[in-house]
Amino acid sequence: MPARSDITYFGAGPAALPTQVLQTASQALVDFQGTGLGIAEHSHRSAIATKILEEAKADLASYLDVPEDYEILFMQAGGTGEFSATIYNLVGAWVTRKQQEAEKAGADKAKVQADLKKQVDEQLKLDYVVTGGWSLKAYQEACRLLGPEHVNLVADARTINDGKFGKIPEESTWQLSQDPAMVYYCDNETVDGVEFPKFPEALAPKADGTGPIVVADMSSNILSRRIPIKNFSLIFFGAQKNLGSTGITVVIVKKSLLPPVCPQPSPTLLRQLGLPIGPIVLSYEIIAKNNSLYNTLSIFDVYIAGLVLKKLLASFPDKVDGQEAVANKKAKLIYEALESHPDAYRIVPAPGNRSRMNICFRVIKGGDMDAAEKAFLEKSKQQGLEGLKGHRSVGGIRASNYNAVPLEGAEKLAKFIGQFANE
Structure with a gap:
């Protein structure tokens, strides 16, 4: 069975959460700050909740x-x-x-x-x-x-x-x-x-x-x-x-x-x-x-949302501007990998409207798109790249590049995109 550290999750939602946040929250769920009660058990009217x-x-x-x-x-x-x-x-x-x-x-x-x-x-x-x-x-x-x-x-x-x-x-x-x-x-x-x-x-x-x-x-x-x-x-x-x-x-x-x-x-x-x-x-x-x-x-x-915000504020002294720079860098890596192989991939949205958060594309390698996308999903999963299947209403591939996806995860996906195209 894979460890959490082996997986990069690109699901569209519910999305990945920072491991540090989950570890803190899991402890609080059993005993919040030594109160003997888990956070989910405390009254929403309590001073703790407020x-x-x-x-x-x-x-x-x-x-x-x-x-x-x-x-x-x-x-x-x-x-x-x-x-x-x-x-x-x-x-x-x-x-x-x-x-x-x-x-x-x-x-x-x-x-x-x-x-x-x-x-x-x-x-x-x-x-x-x-x-x-x-x-x-x-x-x-x-x-x-x-x-x-x-x-x-x-x-x-x-x-x-x-x-x-x-x-x-x-x-x-x-x-x-x-x-x-x-x-x-x-x-x-x-x-x-x-x-x-x-x-x-x-x-x-x-x-x-x-x-x-x-x-x-x-x-x-x-x-x-x-x-x-x-x-x-x-x-x-x-x-x-x-x-x-x-x-x-x-x-x-x-x-x-x-x-x-x-x-x-x-x-x-x-x-x-x-x-x-x-x-x-x-x-x-x-x-x-x-x-x-x-x-x-x-x-x-x-409480989980608060932990995420505290982690963001601690990670980026310039607040949202720092996270924006990382988000843009991750998206650029993935889009450039796709654009480098036009015979294997087709990006769905127009260039000026492409989402940094949800990168949607089709795998056209070999002419049989369904077979190519099935192979892409199977092989990406073997690399620990999860959650890449497109929305059920449109199909295709979707890499949801949310904040909790680390830069290393985006680099790993970009590398796999190139490897799959060159096979």
Whole structure:
């Protein structure tokens, strides 16, 4: 049986975790700091749990340089749950903003409600930039919850790539709504290996600070590069790629979208406007008010995330910039190995949109792609290179190059890519 040190795991998620983190966590699972109880047994209301939660928030804010006017929430239901949560919360924020504008104008209660209903029916839009499988799922969820009449497809990458994902449409072709409740995009698409190279200029705030409410799913590339957080109203990410273990989801949200500035509309008003009412566990207002402890949060998962953050901060004095340099170097090694053998490999996404986190390619050596990829997976496994099979919906090979994959692991894969091509 192979030892852990013999394996480099390139799975897309749940992803690899640093061995040091797992060793510390395994001890804490049995007896946390001499308390006689494991970390998973301590109450989420205890002083121990509160300290773990506050340290994780502080370390995340430090590592990413999160500004003070943003709130960090630990939630559940994964990134998929956030497809719905962003809709419920940001539609609510849009309604509150319109209500406040009408009340400032001096309209009476009946007129305010009539105007709100008219604006919901005629103006409410959510914008989605669809560049891969996950942003497509988010778009579909918006259509399901609100109705397609309230959802605007800003761009669909399949229309410029023969019906497949793999490119990001030019921003000049994007069809943005006027005053949408949010503009949503996925910064890195794990299935299709597509990553935005930088923040979209079409969504950048204006000189006066105004601009669209931008929401980004960063589940698979968070902590791997510097983010212009001030350009976003909300960022969310599941922990199980670069942050920790499956079970928690992090939301970084502008405090201006939370009370007292922006309280959510009452359920009665939402019903009168014909809008859906979200589950209370997906309410940012409720989660923020209760310090992420409205219901039983998995403190063990928060603890693992905190250990990962402490390791990153200890490893990189320049914080996320240091990890970004390593991530870029690893990706460059693997892509250059693939590009060196064009007769054996075909990289799936276009050059300007290639993900540093999920490197997707096909093995075309010998003309029989299925047989070649089967051989590639079998022989890579013999080398201790695990988790390279592509997503079930698209097939192929996918090397998920997350933070816990060491530079030596990327070098090992790059070497194998060359060896297999030359056999």
